Amino acid sequence: MESKELINKSAKKIWQKWSIAIRITPLIILLALLKILTHYLGWEVLELNALFTSLVAGTIFLIGFLISGVLSxxxxxxxxxxxxxxxxxxxxxxxxxxxxxxxxxxxxxxxxxxxxxxxxxxxxxxxxxxxxxxxxxxxxxxxxxxxxxxxxxxxxxxxxxxxxxxxxxxxxxxxxxxxxxNFVDSAYTILEAMGFLIGCCLLIIKIEPFYASLFFTLVVTFLIAYMFLLIKDLDNPFDYSSNGESGTEVSLxxxxxxxxxxxxxx
Incomplete structure (x- = not known):
């Protein structure tokens, strides 16, 4: 009985730790397939430039602003x-x-x-x-x-x-x-828009070799999507009706x- 409870607790801790990553896995798989498709169809029409890196930097700044607000x-x-x-x-x-x-x-x-x-x-x-x-x-x-x-x-x-x-x-x-x-609805809206734009740009930006392009596309998308969901979860630490007492919910x-x-x- 004790070993069963120990296993359940361990499984619960693992789920709490990786729940957000598991939730965004379908998005990452979809983006990988779309990136492969755009590469073989020759739709990578943009070159990596300073404007795109500025967009990524601005998104990261906004993420930092939001997470500092909800953490308090x-x-x-x-x-x-x-x-x-x-x-x-x-x-x-x-x-x-x-x-x-x-x-x-x-x-x-x-x-x-x-x-x-x-x-x-x-x-x-x-x-x-x-x-x-x-x-x-x-x-x-x-x-x-x-x-x-x-x-x-x-x-x-x-x-x-x-x-x-x-x-x-x-x-x-x-x-x-x-x-x-919610913390600031308009801030969530602009973050969603910037994340969507970055994802679209990553699909059509040409970086050689292709596998490096695929890797950075998935990594950047994963980080932005993960942080967005983390901030949303932290913004409502009492959402037991949807998530139960797991993830980022405050312990009861x-x-x-x-x-x-x-x-x-x-």
């Missing part, structure tokens, strides 16, 4: 699942403390609510629940705070839990903004670990 959001996104898990764990700990000291039914019901909320949160990451539903459930915590206040729970506990509730709301809204907003392990912890809690 990605670095922030990496922290959010852990921070959400920490806020929820703090809520659970405070509620458990109240339950043990006051032996109140409201605290026990609140713990059960938090268990259900954790499941709903994972469904939300996979877009099985809408953002407004999650926000409504966060607001429903107020009902438990009101009841706990009526039962004489210290104000310090309730204020602390209200702060964690507010933190959860802010992080949910931040994730929703990141996954529904902290939230999964919390859910496992809550299953047998109390």
């Amino acid at each position: 959001d990605y670095k922030e996104s990496e922290k959010l699942p852990s921070e959400i898990s920490a806020s929820m764990k703090s809520l659970v700990d405070d509620t458990y403390t109240i339950y043990k000291t006051k032996n109140t039914l409201t605290a026990l019901e609140f713990i059960e609510f938090q268990k259900m909320f954790c499941n709903s949160l994972i469904n939300w990451f996979y877009k099985k629940e809408k953002t407004k539903v999650i926000l409504k459930k966060i607001s429903e915590m107020n009902h438990f705070f009101i009841e706990l206040d009526k039962e004489g729970v210290q104000a310090g506990y309730i204020i602390k839990m209200k702060n964690e509730q507010n933190n959860l709301r802010k992080m949910i809204l931040r994730i929703d903004t990141i996954r529904d907003t 392990k902290p939230i999964h670990d919390l859910r496992k912890l809550l299953i047998d809690f109390i």
Whole structure:
């Protein structure tokens, strides 16, 4: 059983590492066939010149601009699942403390609510629940705070839990903004156009010997296509509904670990 899990983990890591390269393999094969076709049909009508190298350099500059922009959001996104898990764990700990000291039914019901909320949160990451539903459930915590206040729970506990509730709301809204907003749509458009132009030019540029021409055509196309897809993936690190928890998606392990912890809690 352990060896099977080890094999699955190894296969998952390999897929995560090479997923983008595998996705663009059909494009590279198509371009290789087209390059061979244009060579034997005599359609290589352009000579390598400084204008073409300037176009490639400009594309690389644009790629650098885009990746520096999306990396800042990605670095922030990496922290959010852990921070959400920490806020929820703090809520659970405070509620458990109240339950043990006051032996109140409201605290026990609140713990059960938090268990259900954790499941709903994972469904939300996979877009099985809408953002407004999650926000409504966060607001429903107020009902438990009101009841706990009526039962004489210290104000310090309730204020602390209200702060964690507010933190959860802010992080949910931040994730929703990141996954529904592209970095700069117009920049993606010009990058797509420049990549397409470079690919077309490489097909009709004559470089001797032919195998060197074929090699550089495939290498340049591979690098541009790979970086474009990498930037698109980094721009939405919460796209679990399409890609699952693989590739460049931010790990949800902290939230999964919390859910496992809550299953047998109390």
